Amino acid sequence: MLYRNTDHWTDKNLYSGLLFFAQRLDELSFEYTIDSYKAPTTNVAFLARECLTRFEECEKLEVSYNSSFHILDELENRLSENLIVRSLLSLNLENYLKIDRKNISEIIKRLSILRREIDPHAYFLKITELTPPLIKTNRKKDLNFLARELVTTLVGLKVNLSYINKTVRDTFFSNRPVNDETDLEHFFRIVFPHRHKFKVALKVSGSLKDIHEDIFNGFKFELLDSITDFFSKDIKKQEFKKIKKEQHFVVQKEVFATDANEAIQISSKNLSRLFNLYRLFNHKAVYELWDSGMAEQVCCSKGMSLVPTHVNRMQHILDNRPNAASHKLSALIKNRKLPTGKDKESFFRVIDFHGMSLDSNIVENQLLNLWTCFETIVPQKNQGTTISNVVRSVHPFIGIQYFRRLFVCISFDLLRWNRRILTDFLKVFKFPSEFDLIDKVFYFITSEHTDKNIKDLYTKLGDFELLRFRIFQLRENFKSPNTAIETLDRHQQRFDWQMYRIYRTRNAIIHSGSTPHFSGLLVENAHDYFDQVFDLTSSLSRGYNALMNFSECFNFVELRYAQYRRDLKKMNEFSMSDVKSVLWVPNDGPNKSQLFRDA
Numbered sequence: 008m009l010y011r012n013t014d015h016w017t018d019k020n021l022y023s024g025l026l027f028f029a030q031r032l033d034e035l036s037f038e039y040t041i042d043s044y045k046a047p048t049t050n051v052a053f054l055a056r057e058c059l060t061r062f063e064e065c066e067k068l069e070v071s072y073n074s075s076f077h078i079l080d081e082l083e084n085r086l087s088e089n090l091i092v093r094s095l096l097s098l099n100l101e102n103y104l105k106i107d108r109k110n111i112s113e114i115i116k117r118l119s120i121l122r123r124e125i126d127p128h129a130y131f132l133k134i135t136e137l138t139p140p141l142i143k144t145n146r147k148k149d150l151n152f153l154a155r156e157l158v159t160t161l162v163g164l165k166v167n168l169s170y171i172n173k174t175v176r177d178t179f180f181s182n183r184p185v186n187d188e189t190d191l192e193h194f195f196r197i198v199f200p201h202r203h204k205f206k207v208a209l210k211v212s213g214s215l216k217d218i219h220e221d222i223f224n225g226f227k228f229e230l231l232d233s234i235t236d237f238f239s240k241d242i243k244k245q246e247f248k249k250i251k252k253e254q255h256f257v258v259q260k261e262v263f264a265t266d267a268n269e270a271i272q273i274s275s276k277n278l279s280r281l282f283n284l285y286r287l288f289n290h291k292a293v294y295e296l297w298d299s300g301m302a303e304q305v306c307c308s309k310g311m312s313l314v315p316t317h318v319n320r321m322q323h324i325l326d327n328r329p330n331a332a333s334h335k336l337s338a339l340i341k342n343r344k345l346p347t348g349k350d351k352e353s354f355f356r357v358i359d360f361h362g363m364s365l366d367s368n369i370v371e372n373q374l375l376n377l378w379t380c381f382e383t384i385v386p387q388k389n390q391g392t393t394i395s396n397v398v399r400s401v402h403p404f405i406g407i408q409y410f411r412r413l414f415v416c417i418s419f420d421l422l423r424w425n426r427r428i429l430t431d432f433l434k435v436f437k438f439p440s441e442f443d444l445i446d447k448v449f450y451f452i453t454s455e456h457t458d459k460n461i462k463d464l465y466t467k468l469g470d471f472e473l474l475r476f477r478i479f480q481l482r483e484n485f486k487s488p489n490t491a492i493e494t495l496d497r498h499q500q501r502f503d504w505q506m507y508r509i510y511r512t513r514n515a516i517i518h519s520g521s522t523p524h525f526s527g528l529l530v531e532n533a534h535d536y537f538d539q540v541f542d543l544t545s546s547l548s549r550g551y552n553a554l555m556n557f558s559e560c561f562n563f564v565e566l567r568y569a570q571y572r573r574d575l576k577k578m579n580e581f582s583m584s585d586v587k588s589v590l591w592v593p594n595d596g597p598n599k600s601q602l603f604r605d606a
Contacts (some may be wrong), residue, residue, distance in 0.1 A: 008034055008039070008040075008044075008416075008420040008423075008474060008477070009033065009034075009472060010213065010423070010424055010471055010474070011030075011033065011176070011180040012180065013145070013180070013185075013470050015181075015182055015183065015184050015185060015269040015547070016224065016470075017184055017185065019470045022142070022185075022187065022188075022471055023145055023470075024141065024142035024143065024144070024145035024150060025185075025190075025191060026179075026470060026472050027145075027147055027150060027186065027472035027476060028138065028142060028150050028153075028154055028191070028342065029179035029180070030471075030472055030473035031150070031154040031155075031180075031473055032154050032157070032171075032175045032179075033172065033175045033176065033179075033474075035155060035158040035178070035440055036169075036171040036172035036175060036475060037169050037172055038168070038169070038172075041412065041416050041427070041535075042531070042532055042535055043412070043416075043498070044161045044172070044416075045157075045528075045531075046155050046158035046162065047155060047526045048157045048164065048505065048528045048529060048532065049159065049508070049525055050130075050156055050160060050163070051082060051085050051086055051089060051092060051125060051130075051217075051526075052125045052126065052127040052130040052160060052163070052224050052491070053081060053127060053163045053524075054078060054081060054082045054085065055118060055121045055122045055125055056116055056122050057078055057131070057523075058075065058078040058079050058082050059115065059118040059119060059122055059201075059404065060121055061074060061075040061078055062079075062111065062114060062115050062118065063115060066111060066115070072111065074507075074511060076108070077302070077504070077507045077589060079108075079114070081504045081572050083103075084500075085133055086100060086103060086104065087100070087104065090137070090149060090152065090153075091125075091130060091133050091134060091137065091153070091156060092125055094133055094136075094137060094237065095125055095129060095130065095133050096124050097122070097124060097126060098124070100317055100591045101516070103117055103118075103121050103534070104308065105439040113357045119361075120352070120597060123140070125163055125535075126565065127160055127163055128200070130156070130160055131157070131161070131164065131199075131200070133191075133224065134153050134157045134160065134555075135155055135195045135404060137152050137153060138150070138157075139191065140189050142188065143188075145417075147472075147476050148155075151426060151476070158171060161200060162524070162528070163265070163523070163524055163525065164200035164265070165169055165200065165265055165269060165524060166198060166200050166265045166266060166270040167265070167266050167268035167272065167479060169268050169314070169315075169318070170265075170266040170268040170269065171198060171266065173429070173508075174194060174198050178190060178193060178194040179194070181495055183236075188396060194246045200265045201265065201305070201326070201479075202263050202264070202265065203264060203265065203266070203270075203304050203306050204260045204261060204262070204304070204305050204310075205261075205263070205264060205267065205270040205302045205303060205304055205305065206237065206238060206258070206259070206260055206261075206262070206302070206303045206305055207259045207262045207270055207271060207274040207300060207301070207302050207314065208231075208234050208237060208238070208247075208256050208300060208301045208302075209256070209257045209258070209271075209274060209275060209278060209296060209297065209300045209481045210247065210254060210255075210256055210257075210296075210297035210299075210300070211254065211256075211278070211294055211295065211296055211297065212253050212254050212294065212295040212297075213253065213282075213293055213294030213295060213416070213548060214253075214259070214293075214294075215255045215294065216230075216293060217289075217292070218281075218285055218443050222279070222281065222285070223257070226277055226278070226280070226281045227259055227260075227261070227277075227303050228257050228258065228259055228277075228278065228281065229258050229259075229260075230255055230256070230257060230559060231253045231254070231255070231257075231258055231442050232250070232255065233256070234248065234258065234301075235248070235395055237256075237258055238301070238303050239303065239305070239309070239340075240309075241304070242301065242311065242343040243311075247297075247301055247313060254297075255430065257278055259277075261276050261282045262274050262302075266311035267302040267310075267314055268302065268312075268314045270302045271300040271302050271315070271316055271523070272316075274300065274316070275298060275300065275316045275317075276297060278296070279296075279369070281543060282294050282496075296316050296317070297316065297318060298315060298316060299313050299314060299315055299316060300314065300315075300316045301313050302314065317368045318368075318527075320367055328430075329432070329601070332347075332511075335542075335545070340343070341517045343551045344548040344554070344555050344556075345544065345545070345548045345555075345556070345557070348555050348556050349556050350556040350557045350558075353383050353384065353557065356383050356559075357380050357383050357384050357541070360376045360377070360379045360380045360383065361376070361377075361380055361537065361541075363374040363376045364377050364380075364534070365529075367501070370522065370527050370530055371516045371522055371526070372524045373530045373534075374453075374512060374513060374516065374526060374533060375516060376436075376530060377509075377530065377533040377534055377537055378510065378533065379535065380537050381397050381401065381533075381536075381540075382397065384537075384540060384541070384544070384557055384559065385397050385400045385557075386400070386557055386558040386561050387399065394507065394510045398506045398507065398508075399505055401506065401536060401540055401563055402499060402503065402566070402568075403564045403565050403568030403569075403604075404536075404539055404540045404543055404564055404568075405498075405503075405536060405539060406498075406499050406568055406572075407564065407567060407568045407571050407591055408539055408543065409495060409498055409499075409591040409592075410491070410589055410590055411445065411591065411592065414445050414448055414449045414452075414481075414590060415445055415530065416525050417448060417452065417478065417481060418444055418445050418448040420474060420477070421448065422444075424468075424471060425467075426468055428464075429441055429448075432451065432455050432460055432464060433447050433448070433451060435460065436450070436451070438450070438583070439583065440587070441587070441596070445456055446587065446590060447584045447588060448486075448585055448606040449581075449586055449589065449590055450581070451588055452478055452481050452482055452485070453481070453482065453485040453486070453581045454582075455486075455580065461478070461482065465478075465479075465546065481601070483546060484579065487509050487580065488575050488576065488580070488581065489551065491575060491581075491589070492575055492598065493575065495572075495575075501538070504541075505532055506536070507527050508525075508529065509532065509533050512525075512529055530586075542563075543560070543564065543593070544557060546592075546593045547559075547560045547564075548560065549595075550595060554606065555584070567591075570572065571588075571591055574588050575588075575589070
């Protein structure tokens with residue numbers, strides 16, 4: 008969560024709802040936001056379409072409907088409290104929630120109608136209609152929902168996420184004055200998923216002259232040594248205009264896309280396909296695409312943009328700083344239980360697949376390698392399907408670390424906002440010596456004894472509407488152990504749905520060659536989930552009482568998560584003595600340095 012300057016807002020108090028909405032949009036479209044606060048991968052407008060397609064495919068192929076019912080379960084759950092859907096539908100929502108699951112033809116019939124009623128473009132327009140009145144009344148919970156659905160819908164309609172974020176910043180957080188709701192309307196107009204026409208130029212190194220001109224023409228590309236006359240305007244980025252030996256410009260005169268970022272991605276992907284096709288017949292051929300491409304919009308609005316050609320979605324997750332990464336690796340190598348035990352081959356195979364995902368910029372390859380990581384690291388069982396085994400096995404790893412991840416995030420958001428003010432608030436309390444910053448922030452935000460302090464913090468936050476809402480949201484979700492368990496259950500349900508979606512996408516890539524629009528977002532989630540599993544297994548395999556292999560690690564986490572949930576249910580409130588249990592981390596275990604202090 009980033010705070011952006013709002014000095015150019017004419018009246019922040021009058022438009023606090025708009026300011027919150029803009030700050031939330033900025034967070035939702037920022038690549039490095041943690042998964043809990045990112046825009047959902049998909050929403051009901053696209054789920055209805057996916058669910059219908061899956062039922063029709065299963066009916067045609069006469070195969071099990073299990074995968075279809077997984078999608079239907081998620082669709083029904085997300086329809087039930089959706090204020091956009093209730094505003095769009097002509098029929099009562101109950102017509103789509105209570106369908107006889109044995110009557111497949113009836114399910115298909117109703118899904119066909121639902122798909123039309125909540126068409127993604129209609130869904131987007133309804134969001135733009137519902138948002139202004141909610142901004143006036145400052146209903147942040149509903150605005151939070153609308154912001155999430157807006158970004159998900161735009162991405163589903165192939166608007167580039169980086170473009171959305173740039174438009175949010177240009178509209179609300181640049182030097183131009185923000186006066187009233189007309190600025191919001193201006194934003195909606197800019198991000199509307201129109202299909203624009205672009206000219207695109209890419210800079211490429213390699214033996215391109217060996218490829219016949221008709222091959223480039225077949226992909227609607229041209230090979231140029233200069234682009235001085237290609238664009239209607241002079242290129243201000245001089246570095247892009249210059250080419251070295253063995254470099255060429257590859258251009259397209261017509262690329263249709265919603266924005267410049269997407270146009271560059273489309274053109275880069277098509278060029279990659281051309282070269283991969285050529286390499287079927289010349290295996291030693293190599294080429295290197297420059298890290299940025301130039302796009303000019305040539306239809307309704309003129310403009311030149313230099314945007315990245317490579318977007319590695321594997322990097323859009325929480326990461327360790329170099330020193331912390333080196334420390335973790337040293338601890339892993341020093342103890343060497345997993346790297347040298349019976350799972351040695353699986354351990355290094357997982358590392359190889361993870362490395363291949365990092366090295367590749369192709370979303371499909373990244374997703375396939377990550378799924379292979381899951382199948383390799385998860386111990387095999389004789390019962391259930393591969394996907395059910397993976398989901399059940401990984402589920403406890405995600406659940407037991409969820410609360411700590413939330414409070415790591417809010418702690419660093421507060422530090423980034425104002426370290427001194429946070430420190431002053433925490434000094435008021437006498438914390439146990441073993442408490443770290445995350446433990447202290449958890450108690451501060453969740454305890455019923457800190458009401459006055461939290462109100463003072465709300466005042467200090469000033470125009471940082473999003474951070475104030477996030478603290479309020481956490482305080483509501485953790486006002487009791489029961490509400491915390493409900494929060495955990497909702498998250499775990501979303502995790503299960505997402506893992507099944509990752510698996511369905513993996514199957515679509517392999518069996519039909521299709522890549523759903525949200526595949527890049529799935530790479531981020533799959534990578535994040537895998538890292539959580541690998542980090543915890545690494546921690547559990549250190550020390551004298553270390554677990555020796557993946558089976559022991561997975562069995563331990565399964566048992567520990569069950570105990571974790573039982574412990575939560577026994578609590579009446581979150582006292583200081585409970586904090587370490589709620590924000591569980593594995594114990595370091597005995598260490599001989601305790602015995603040989605003077606050695």
